[in-house]
Amino acid sequence: MxxxxxxxxxxxxxxxxxxxxxxxxxxxxxxxxxxxxxxxxxxxxxxxxGLIELHTDNLDKFFTPRPKVDWPAHSAMSSHDALMVASGITTVLDAVAIGDVRDGGDRLENLEKMINAIEDTQKRGLNRAEHRLHLRCELPHFTTLPLFEKLVDRELVSLVSLMDHSPGQRQYADRSKYREYYQGKYHLTDEQMVRFEEDQLALAAEWSQPNRMAISAACRARDIALASHDDATPAHVVESHHIGSVIAEFPTTFAAAESSREHGMNVLMGAPNIVRGGSHSGNVAAHELASRGLLDILSSDYYPASLLDAAFRIADDARNAYNLPQAIHLVTRNPARALNLSDRxxxxxxxxxxxxxxxxxxxxxxxxxxxxxxxxxx
Structure with missing residues (x-):
């Protein structure tokens, strides 16, 4: 050809x-x-x-297109895959959430079905894009480590990220943003929201650090790429670097992004953040990092078509330190290198x-x- x-x-x-x-x-x-x-x-x-996507939970939308609607697995996978290639994505790490039970159990119930569908369609050559697995580990829960240990040796696992969405730190350092998001999402009364926060804080105190250390050790032993998530301070970054993280997903502050780069980690930000012009959580905007040359990888996160759009927007913006080839590296060469995918x-x-x-x-x-x-x- x-x-x-x-x-x-x-x-x-x-x-x-x-x-x-x-x-x-x-x-x-x-x-x-x-x-x-x-x-x-x-x-x-x-x-x-071809674009390389390291973090998308787009598959969730097709397995549960509406609340309490359970869609057939292979149909859901086919629709998700078609959207990926239509967005220019030829390698995709489908992110599945482990230990995140706040969505009423939908993600937990779909977990095995989603992973089986990804593996089966990939093995049978049914997918247009190449699909791999990204295990998103929500640290503050007792189910997280047992589920991780059950899944970590699956053949397609290529990336593991460590998340802690408990209130008062990282993405939700501003607890009013936490309340606004979760109270609206779950339609909680003020009294229910107070109990919800207290429960999440108690889980974090008991499980976050033990899970962080155990999961990172397992990844180092298996040579699986590890990513931090929502680091907010240089101290967070030092800890992430110490346990072997090679990617800093969505640092929430300029200081955390700068420290991540200093420690040799690839700074990953959301392409929707570029397209929309800022973070929906009020954290540091991706375009601010791009203007200082502190951006290494873009992820489409929840909107696949944003990936190529964002790369061209970065190249077009004279305030940024990226020409077109450098901007395209954010969605091609750099994510490939972060995962040691030397063939693409x-x-x-x-x-x-x-x-x-x-x-x-x-x-x-x-x-x-x-x-x-x-x-x-x-």
Whole structure:
């Protein structure tokens, strides 16, 4: 397969040329036009590496599209997978929550069904994107470690993150934001909300630190990439670094992001944060970190189409320290490197032919086609 007449977004530059794919890998690329009559005309669009998503809970929406609605597993997986590739994502780590029982049990009940669906469809070659697992471990609960130990040796586990959403710290250092979010989400009275907070604080005091140490030790022993989550202070970062974290997911302050970089951790922020212009929790905005060059990886989190949109917005914003290739690294090369996926993430000879063809139409970057390992999947 030859894709002709495209702007190739390479590691350090954008060149106008063509790419030749054979047996699922990039054989050659050139700054010239192919003369082959079989070559596909890219019509001057950008040709990018396939996007790599490290943290999305998008699959939840398809398993439980409405409260108390339980959707058939393979249908849910197929719809989720289709949305991923339509967003340009060719490698996705589906995040499943362990120990987070605050949603009335839906996530817990769906956990095994979701993981089985991911594994089965991936093994049978039914997915258009490559799906892996990200275990999101909510530390303040007695169920977390037993569930983690049950799941950690599953073949597709590629990332583990350590979360603590208890009130008064990290994402919810402002307890009024905590009350606003959870009281609204669960329709609690003031009295019920007080009891809810007290319960969460008690769980955190008993379980957070023991679970943090046990889970991080298991990841180090298995060489599984570890991520911190919502670090707010340099002290949080030092602890995360000490237990082996290589990714800092959603640091909530500039000081935490800066400290994460100083300790060699990849700073990951939400692409929706870029598109919306700020954090829905009132924490540090991703564009503020981008303006200081403190952003390494973007995640679509809850909105898959935000990933490519955010990368182009960062490149377009003159306040930021990223040109287009550097901005595209945030959703391709950098997440690949963080997981030691050396076969993808860049347009280079011998790399997987995971590719995205896109054009700008007005203010929107429109995805035309997506290939995974040379096979067109969108």
């Amino acid at each position: 030859i894709i002709n007449n495209v702007k190739l977004v390479l590691e350090d530059e954008v060149v106008h040329g063509s790419v030749d794919v054979q047996d699922g890998v990039i054989r050659t690329f050139a700054q010239t036009q192919s003369q082959s009559p079989q070559a596909m005309d890219g019509e001057g669009g950008w040709l990018l590496p 993430g860049t347009i280079a000879e011998g790399k997987r032919a995971d590719l995205v063809l896109a054009h700008r139409k007005g203010d929107h970057v429109h995805i035309d086609h997506v290939w995974r390992q040379g096979k067109r999947v969108f």
